[in-house]
Amino acid sequence: MKPIYLDHAATTPMHPAVLEAMTPYFTDVFGNPSSVHSFGRLAHRALNEARERVAAALGCEARQWIWTSGGTESDNLAILGTVAASEGKQHIITSQVEHHAVLYACRYLERQGCEVTYLPVDETGRVDPLDVEQAIRPDTALISIMYGNNEVGTLQPIREIGEIARASGIPFHSDAVQALGLEPVDLSRLPVDLVSFSAHKIEGPKGVGGLYCSPRIRIAPQSFGGSQERKRRAGTENVAGAVGFAAAVERAVARVEHNQMRMNELRRTMIDVWSRELGPQDYVINGHPQFTLSHILNVSFPGVSTETLLMNLDLEGIAAASGSACTSGALEVSHVLQAMKLPSSVTHSAVRFSFGSGNLVEDVEWAASRTAAIVLRMHKK
The missing domain is CATH 3.40.640.10 (Type I PLP-dependent aspartate aminotransferase-like (Major domain))
Known part of the structure; x- marks a missing residue:
């Protein structure tokens, strides 16, 4: 892939x-x-x-x-x-x-x-x-x-x-x-x-x-x-x-309207995969459900650390982030998630996926499926 x-x-x-x-x-x-x-x-x-x-x-x-x-x-x-x-x-x-x-x-x-x-x-x-x-x-x-x-x-x-x-x-x-x-x-x-x-x-x-x-x-x-x-x-x-x-x-x-439609499609694709392949307790979407930038999807997978998930995604050829690019090299909990007063199980397992014009629906679907497989594998350890 x-x-x-x-x-x-x-x-x-x-x-x-x-x-x-x-x-x-x-x-x-x-x-x-x-x-x-x-x-x-x-x-x-x-x-x-x-x-x-x-x-x-x-x-x-x-x-x-x-x-x-x-x-x-x-x-x-x-x-x-x-x-x-x-x-x-x-x-x-x-x-x-x-x-x-x-x-x-x-x-x-x-x-x-x-x-x-x-x-x-x-x-x-x-x-x-x-x-x-x-x-x-x-x-x-x-x-x-x-x-x-x-x-x-x-x-x-x-x-x-x-x-x-x-x-x-x-x-x-x-x-x-x-x-x-x-x-x-x-x-x-x-x-x-x-x-x-x-x-x-x-x-x-x-x-x-x-x-x-x-x-x-x-x-x-x-x-x-x-x-x-x-x-x-x-x-x-x-x-x-x-x-x-x-x-x-x-x-x-x-291209604002076009970009919004495309990014929302990719966002829905990723969430739909998780709803099929993971249980409702396995992932949490962070941020506002309505007032949100369509290209950013911040999600937590309780029980799987951010660092572990990002490393495994990278091995699969999937580039994601823990949050701000300026701090992604530091193993710190996001100051944004902390300010939102989310539970530690959420703040310590958060990953940001963000989409662009070059992403295809099938690529995002595959990335979401691989993410789900990694999460399930980590839960069994």
């Missing part, structure tokens, strides 16, 4: 059309976009055209888009930059289930004297908007709640939280890295001020991302050395990466 990649929430293979769009900017159009000669002007034009294409796809203006190196930098710039420009306000509201790019940035600010409120979630991983409202203080500088969770897929009530933030005059940031291409993202309609994105989650290149920044928000730069990106992010821009991001985001946005 060919290897089956079911870890698309960690990264996706680059689409051939994206690579084709990028190739000339590795070879022919190689100038520095800040240079004033013809080589630089060609690169600068390509960079701005990519910016305009991304902005049009996401429903914002080109001047509101900041090129970054990926989702982590976008999160860091949004949080650290907004607080630094907040004129003394030193309180941040976030949730316990955020990506580490957000949580570690908040912990850094705590060491600098800021206060952070880490909101709890329910057993499905969802934040209560009322908790957000009640946590607001006169010195709140920022609210940061992710769009969709990278480990369990739970979608947060972004619109409700955004409306609360707007009513209170507080900047609102959301990490939408996992949601892009799977959920409709129209920045002209969402009550958000800062949104983080990454190209390699949508069949684009690694090493490039972006931050949407509303004109009503001031952010202080967190890197220094140049006046690129309207003096908000110093450093020579990744022109080829920007062109690739534009190609990937246009394709992803145009």
Whole structure:
């Protein structure tokens, strides 16, 4: 059986059309976009055209888009930059289930004297908007709640939280890295001020991302050395990466409904196999049953450790994960599952399967069947 990649929430293979769009900017159009000669002007034009294409796809203006190196930098710039420009306000509201790019940035600010409120979630991983409202203080500088969770897929009530933030005059940031291409993202309609994105989650290149920044928000730069990106992010821009991001985001946005249907089909296929080949006590689906990213399926197999299952899946040629790609090498219980207050039998046996455009129904069916066989074999030991 060919290897089956079911870890698309960690990264996706680059689409051939994206690579084709990028190739000339590795070879022919190689100038520095800040240079004033013809080589630089060609690169600068390509960079701005990519910016305009991304902005049009996401429903914002080109001047509101900041090129970054990926989702982590976008999160860091949004949080650290907004607080630094907040004129003394030193309180941040976030949730316990955020990506580490957000949580570690908040912990850094705590060491600098800021206060952070880490909101709890329910057993499905969802934040209560009322908790957000009640946590607001006169010195709140920022609210940061992710769009969709990278480990369990739970979608947060972004619109409700955004409306609360707007009513209170507080900047609102959301990490939408996992949601892009799977959920409709129209920045002209969402009550958000800062949104983080990454190209390699949508069949684009690694090493490039972006931050949407509303004109009503001031952010202080967190890197220094140049006046690129309207003096908000110093450093020579990744022109080829920007062109690739534009190609990937246009394709992803145009295919949102198709992607949702395909991913839901694969998700149902996997669950149907387990319902046939395992008992109801042998597996538990983690996350919200309705408000969820369709490509992420987090499941626990009580009685089988995460590490053991992942090793056995890998031997079968099946790539899955224990959660966030940033911590998958560490044998730690997911902070997301812990925040959901799930029993230890669930948190210690959780595996994340995440689907992509290259997965076939028959491949997913086979992977689910092999997973069930491994679980049953482990139960007999």
